[in-house]
Amino acid sequence: MSTSPLLSSSPAPTEPGHGGHGHAHGGHNLTGMVIFLLSESVIFLAFFAGYAVLKSSSPVWLPEGVEGLEVREPLVNTVILVSSSFVAYFAERALRRHNLWAFRALWGLTMAMGAYFVFGQAVEWAGLPFSLQSGIYGGSFYLLTGFHGLHVITGVLLMALMLFRSFLPGNYNNGDAGVTMVSLFWHFVDVIWIILFVLIYVWQRS
Amino acid sequence: MASSSGLPFDPRVLKAPHPVPGAPDNWKRFFSFNTDAKVIGIQYIVTSLFFLLVGGLLAMIMRGELITPPADLVDPSVYNGLYTMHGTVMLFLFLFPILNGFNNLLIPPMIGAPDMAFPRLNAVAFWLVPVFGVILMSSFLIPGGPSASGWWAYPPVSLQNPLGHFINGQFLWILAVALSGVSSIMGAVNFCTTILRMRAPGMSFFRMPIFCWTALAAQTIQLVGLPVLTGGALMLLFDLSFGTSFFRPEGGGDPMLYQHFFWFYSHPAVYVMVLPVFGIFSELFPVYARKPLFGYEVVAIASFGITVLSLIVWVHHMFYSGTPQWMRNLFMVTTMLIAVPTGIKVFAWIATLWRGRLRLSTPMLFCLGGLVNFIFAGITGVMLATVPIDIHVGNTYFVVGHFHYVIFNTITFGVFAGVYHWFPKFTGRMYYEGLGKLHFALTFVGSALNFLPMHWAGLMGMPRRVASYDPEFALANVLASLGAFLVGVASIPFILNMVSSWARGPRAPANPWQAIGLEWLLPSPPPAENFEGDIPTVISGPYGYGLDRPLVENEAHYIARAQED
């Protein structure tokens, strides 16, 4: 039986008649992932809308004693995260050229950059003068960045799974839809972060 | 296939995860993690029908309370929990799952696919249903009881948590609804991918059965709308359990923000429920009138018109909340616009009946009853879209009457019609027609008696969600309660019919209704992979009644093959 039920592009042995359908399944997987990402982006859009509405209509926005957010460190994190998308793209290119070791190196680098982002976020959180309960500002900040952070962690874990699978012999006989899907997810996470960054860190004044 | 064990089949097939031709009927597969869409479809449907009875039982207690003006049957706090759970169970544990069940049963055969695009994801999506069902039902047993803030869960009431426990009814409710959302999104990704990518050769979009059109339209709404509800529910959960203040005024939050999040999904949600039933009506009227569906292409496109419009009407639930005048006018206009694509479908069905040759079997009776009820419900819907009228009757029993006319008298009628119509195909047995007609008669009369008087009570000013009311509303409530009890009684012939027919009804042929469609070119029940590699090529549009055109190439071969079993 295949390992990951959701990302498998190889046919299950007990399902007859699926022998030659590996590529069709890869296509299904990609379509499914695109549809899923479109839907997932809506939850972020809803949070963005809620954030914007609360920020613009509330008489009191920032909690007592808080003047705003430090932008420099998060900007560094942002650059690292967005660059990791390019690294992932090169990793995919290497895989398509069947250069497995280049793929693994670049893919691992992407994971490291993603992990650094999460680490950086945790450090930022630890140093903030307000908490989740600090009014609508605290709630919105931690909910948005936390929800996004969860997606980054999920992305890193999925990438680890892909990395592990790259060591299985014959894993790419039916295409590399799994890697493409995770790459897509990763790019999605990055785009969401760019919007989040602009909303929370850039748009700080009324 | 003889084996050494002496049985006429290889005993290892008994452990197969899906039905295998030649093996005896293997009931255990319905209780296992089975990836066959037909098994999953039946799992969804039976689970949903169980919860229909649970929700119905809650309704019986509620109507027992409401048959007299004072709150004398149960404590008001209990009544609040009952009506909350009635709505929640009916929507999330009956309607959404049963429609997913229909999707599973019908979509693959109708488009000539062997299964869904993601069979394991499909099974996971189903098994989430009993999980969140148990979570939701368990809230009846915890101290403080279940959620009692209505199925809308508006803050600040939903945040009050009188007993102060971390695990409380509202918490479990939010958890269950969130899991329901996850299950639905999984289903939506699956259904959309399947319809987009796995149609038989020759089946262009405009040769696809209308049920698949409406399923695609409905699942698109799920994908766009559900995440917003999930977002709102998450924020509510954080307010309830982790001390945030998104919706708490004392913390600077805004209760109205929740309403926008909630209704942005929950209005389109009703179209998620009604569109598949429109699809069922569109499938069944041609069969039982033996006429093509009138204006098939227009009806198909109207489904997506409804999808688009449904996403821009949500504020009509908030006309009396304090929305500015320009917003109320705008959303009144968009809400009234939905009457147009919906009207197109209604007129198309009536035109399908016209000069047909009608057979009044049970499925057709439910379709006709549902159609008549829907015309009425649509009219009261336009009244509710009219802002000044809504300001008077909003949050009264007029609304309760209206939406039950849609949800029960239309949608559930359509669900029953679909169950009866496709019962022979997927169980291989015929149901008893007499019991079916009895079920229809009792349900039609009961539901009319139940929900018509509510409109009157609402016009006179009876608020909804009340456990007690002023004496002038007594007559309307007595009539409604009698109707409700009749509807409850009507479930008896239905259950009897379903159980005994499946167990020992007469064997059904491949095409008992002489209908045109790919699913009718399969045996009853269809084998594990439906067409099993020998997928027909579609050469004409659907509903070719009287047009003397074969649906697929080499049709006679498939008809003969279906009857072989």
Added chain:
Amino acid sequence: MTTSSPRRFPIAGLFLIAGAVALDAWAGVAVARLSQHWLPVQASSAAPLVDGLFALESGIGTFIFLGCCSVILWTLLFNRAPKYDLRNGDPIEGNLRLEVTWTLIPLVLVMAIAWHTIQVNRTLATLGGKLRTTGGHDHGAELVAQLPAGRSEPLAPVGPIDVIARQWSWEFDYPNGVRSTELHLPVNRQAEFRLISLDVLHGFYVPAFRLKQDIIPGSEITYRLTPTREGRYRLRDSQFSGGYFSTNQTDVVVESEQDYRSWLREAALLPLQEAPNPADSLYQRRQERGDRGWAVVPPAPPPRVNVSADPAALHDA
């Protein structure tokens, strides 16, 4: 009559259809007139406008409903297949002209209703600005109440009367300091309210006035209306507010200018007393019986008022 043309319109059929349409139209008008009986008495300046819209839509709705049902009934009577007859019906797949017609007519109809209603809305505008109390941020005052054309307004609006909603009681605080759990208003004079909730969402709803406005905690809502008929009318909490929400009801007494002023004067002389409150008594009873039932928020203390509503008084609507 012999003819070789494939399709003839029988004159008799046309008459039948014309007759049916006329009958349908008559039924629509009849229902529009009847609809008034399904509504409470009209006690505010808004009521006739609301009822007029309802009559219009009931009439049109009846016409559509009966029209569709007659066609369906016709097919049930004349298009039934005999028992074992599996022949097909007429193989009609569509008719573009018909489809365009039944798209355009409903479109025009609903847009006409919407346009008409927008005009009615303008006349009805009774909503004042929604103001937030935390920080006094003015959220943009709305168009202030207009009286229907033809009605002159000699006196200034009554009020502002503070309408205080709690779980589960109503309190009305008048500008001269009088507090009451029964709302008294002079007839034919605009009244201004400040809708305030001390805890959760509530709904200010008087069916006889045809008016409803949710009360939002954390905001103060200015609201205006004009009662036009003397009498005693129910005021009901319309937005579910938990627990004993169904008991959160009181009366609005609309009286002549003189009676109103004398009531106001006499009320000011009465001592402040706790008003009897059904939610409170139900809760006490529940406590006496061992607090059985599901979780419920203890009711807010009953308001201390000069005048309490008379629970035994009969209301007109």
